[in-house]
Amino acid sequence: MIYTWHQKIWDQLVATRNANHLPHAILISGAEGIGKQAFAEALVNSLLCESPQENYNACGQCKSCHVKHSDAHPDYYQASIAENKTQIVVDQIRQLNNFLHMSRSYQGSRVAYINPAESLNVNAANSLLKSLEEPANNSVIILVTSQISTLLATIKSRCQMLHLPTPNKQVALHWLSLQSTQHSPEELLEMSAGKPLYALKLDNEEHFKRRKDFAHDLSAAINQRQSVTEVSKKWQNSPKDELLDWQIHWVQQLIKYHFNTKQHLPALAIPQSANLNHLWTLHDELIKFREIAHTSLNAQLFIENMLLSWVKLY
Numbered sequence: 001m002i003y004t005w006h007q008k009i010w011d012q013l014v015a016t017r018n019a020n021h022l023p024h025a026i027l028i029s030g031a032e033g034i035g036k037q038a039f040a041e042a043l044v045n046s047l048l049c050e051s052p053q054e055n056y057n058a059c060g061q062c063k064s065c066h067v068k069h070s071d072a073h074p075d076y077y078q079a080s081i082a083e084n085k086t087q088i089v090v091d092q093i094r095q096l097n098n099f100l101h102m103s104r105s106y107q108g109s110r111v112a113y114i115n116p117a118e119s120l121n122v123n124a125a126n127s128l129l130k131s132l133e134e135p136a137n138n139s140v141i142i143l144v145t146s147q148i149s150t151l152l153a154t155i156k157s158r159c160q161m162l163h164l165p166t167p168n169k170q171v172a173l174h175w176l177s178l179q180s181t182q183h184s185p186e187e188l189l190e191m192s193a194g195k196p197l198y199a200l201k202l203d204n205e206e207h208f209k210r211r212k213d214f215a216h217d218l219s220a221a222i223n224q225r226q227s228v229t230e231v232s233k234k235w236q237n238s239p240k241d242e243l244l245d246w247q248i249h250w251v252q253q254l255i256k257y258h259f260n261t262k263q264h265l266p267a268l269a270i271p272q273s274a275n276l277n278h279l280w281t282l283h284d285e286l287i288k289f290r291e292i293a294h295t296s297l298n299a300q301l302f303i304e305n306m307l308l309s310w311v312k313l314y
């Protein structure tokens, strides 16, 4: 499925394909929660299909489409993070390299799909270079990432880069308003920093409750009613990205409030003494925490340091 805000890019890709210039490796990038995966899946299905439609969507009828539906397509190989692992490892890419050189079972292309590409470890990335440099016939490698800056330059330079944009607010709000959400589309979109699919995922009571609990505990840590160690212990098994998203959103709300007192304030007990400079410093620190969130090994220590950035406001 192609979301309306990515249709133009799809059309450009179709034109490239009609001119027989489709690259052998495509790197799809863009923010988390805007529909990259849907775009990539549509592309995979279309490449595998034996008789794609005029707009290059998969026909859904041919043998290849049926087999793809069953999740065991012989011309398709997917490399993602295996269970209990944190990276895509070299064995997976060696298998992928072998796969690309096997003969096709159907009339479509052979397709290798790597998602999330930023999770390729160094050995895996180096092993992939071989296939990117010497592409096999009738094969396409599709990589998907939401962290393009962390990918090796040697990988990026050997792929056609396809950046998928985040839709503008009006388009995103319109789409969200059609999804009959429980919470207001405006609120959800703001919490997701403008990413509509992510916003939709946030629309559940359980998420709102956890968020409220964390705001409560964070306030307790800031005001030293509860120790930072206690709070971090409680939250150490929560997804770090989620905790950071909440906090960054709250700091942004606090910053906006300085310019517009009609701005909705988060339910956080922030000391009166916190001025705009403090808030910007805190904001930058949280952004840095996001950059290292996936490399930090000790979750409790990570959260403890994150909370200490707030405590400094006092």
Ligand SMILES: [Zn+2]
Pocket: 048, 049, 050, 051, 052, 058, 059, 060, 061, 062, 063, 064, 065
């Ligand atoms: Zn088909």
